[in-house]
Amino acid sequence: MPDIQELQKICSQVRRDIVRMVHKPQSGHPGGSLGCVEYFVALYFNIMKHNPKSFTIDGKGEDLFFLSNGHISPVFYSTLARSGYFPVKELDTFRMIDSRLQGHPTTHEGLEGVRVASGSLGQGLSVACGAALTKKMNGENTLVYSLHGDGEIQEGQIWEAAMFAAHHKIDNLISAIDYNGRQIDGDTEEVMSLGDIEAKWKAFGWHTMKMNGNNIEEVIFVLNQAKAETGKGKPIMIIMTTEMGQGVDFMMGSHKWHGVAPNDEQLASALSQLEETLGDY
C-alpha cells in the first residue's frame, strides 16, 4: 500500500489529469474535482477493498463507491484509471464523441468502475442505500461509500434517503459531503443556505464526523475512524471541508471554476503548479 508521500504524488498527478482533461474539450468541472482529489486517492489507494482488474457491476465481496455529484467526473475518472480500472490513455477522450468517459459518469458505455449513472443530482444516496442493503442481504461485511456535493443536499431526495438510511439502520454506509461552500450561482450561503449541516444529519439519525478533505493524512485517519463506527446501527456522514480548485492558485477561493475549462495559458500556469509524478497520459 502506498505511503503518505506516494499518495501525495498520486494526488498531484490526478490534479494534472483533471486540468488536462477539461482543457482538451474546453468543457467540464475542474473546481470540485480538484477539491476532492485527496478523498478519492485515499479511498481508492488506501481505504477500499476493491478489484480494479476484475470489475463487475455487482462487486460482490468488494467495497463499493458511488459518486452522486457526477459532475466531478474528472477526479473520478482519473482515480479509476490511475488505480487500474481502465487504460490511463483513455482519459484523453473525456467528453469527446464516441468516448466511454461521458460528461457525467454512466454505466451505459461499460466503463469499468462506474456502477450507476449520476449527474442529475440527489439520486446517489438512495442508490448507495440500496446497494448497502443488498450487501447485508448477501451476508457481506463489506462497505459502501458515497460522495455528495454540498449544493446537492438542497435536493429533497437526499433527505428522503437520509430518513430511510437511519430507519433501516444502514450501518455499512459511509457517506461524505464535499463541503466547499460553493455552487454554480455563487456561495451556498447566498444561493440557498445549508444551515448547520452536521446538526441536520445528526437530527436525521446519522453518526456524523468532520474532516479537512484536503489533508490526506487526516482523510485517511477519519475514514479509518468511520470504518470503526460501522456496524453500530447508524449510517455515517462525514462533513468534508474542501477548497474548490485546490492546488491551482487561480481556481481557488471562488465558485467561478465550478464548470469552466482553463484556456491554453491557464492550463500552462496550472500544470506549472502541479508536479508530474506518474507520467501524463
Added chain:
Amino acid sequence: MEKTLPKFVSTEKKDTRSGFGDGLYELGQKNKDVVALCADLTGSLKMDKFEKEFPDRFFQVGIAEANMIGVAAGMTIGGKIPFTGTFANFSTGRVYDQIRQSVAYSGKNVKICASHAGLTLGEDGATHQILEDIGLMKMLPGMTVINPCDYNQTKAATIAIAEHEGPVYLRFGRPKVPVFTDPNQKFEIGKAVMLNEGTDVSIFATGHLVWEALKACEALAEEGINAEVINIHTIKPLDEEAVLASAKKTSCVVTAEEHQYNGGLGESVARVLSKNLPTPMEFVAVNDSFGESGTPEQLMEKYGLSSNAIIKSVKVVLQRK
C-alpha cells in the same frame, strides 16, 4: 357472414392488483433474489402477503417514491430483483428523472409495479388518475411496458418479468373486473394474444379495455360484423408482426386503452402501420383531458372507454375502408 360466437366467459370478478400481489407472493417463494419495496401503500398494492411471509426481503420506504426508485436501483447491484409498488401516478410522473437516470440509463433490473392506473381508480379523482404513464414509460430507451387485462394475466405477468433482465413498467388497476384468461397461461413478454379471429376489423386493446373489446366483438357479431380482437398486453416492445398480420387481413383498425391518445398504445400501433401498411384507424382513448371523481363505470362511460365506444369506433372505421 358467419356469426362470431363469444369464446370468453367470466364467472368471477377480481382486481388486477390482487393478481400482482399473488404473483409477487409466489415469486417470493420460488426466487430468493426477489425483493419488494413499497411507499406506504402495502394494502392497496396487495403486497401484504409478501411482507408477512418474507419480512427480510420487504422494505417499507414511507411516502418517498423518489428514494424508493433509487434504493431499488442500488439493490440490483449485487443481484437482487427489486419490485417497487405504489400508485401509477407516483410510479411514473413523480419519479420520472429517477427512473430515467438511476434505472433506465443505468440499465438496472428494476420492476416498477404500478396500481390504480387510469380512470378506474375512481372517486379519488384526477390527481390520482394518471392517463399519461404508458407514454412516459415507453419513451425511455430499454424500458419494457406491460398492461395486463385481468387477474390471471397480471399474476402471470408479475411472475414472468422476474425472469426478464432489464427495467419493466407493469401497470394494473384498482377495480374488480371480469377474470377470463387462462389461470395457467404462460406470459410471453412482447407477444400479442389473439382472442378472437375475425376478418372485418382489428381491435387492438390493452388492460381493462380488453374485456370491453370482447363485449364489443360479441355485440358486433350480432350485427354481422366479424371483429378480430387482439390483446396487446405488452405495449413496448410492440408485437409489430401481429399488428401487421391482422391489419393486412382486416384493412381497418381500432385501438382501445385506458390512457390518453397522446403517447398510448394507439400511437404505437399507428407508427407501425403508417410506416409499413397505412391503414384506416380509430382510437378509443381519453381525448387530451384529465379525469374526475366518479365510479369506475361512470367514468369509463363518460370518457368514452366502454364497449359502446369501441362499437362506435368500429362502425366509423369500417366506413373508411
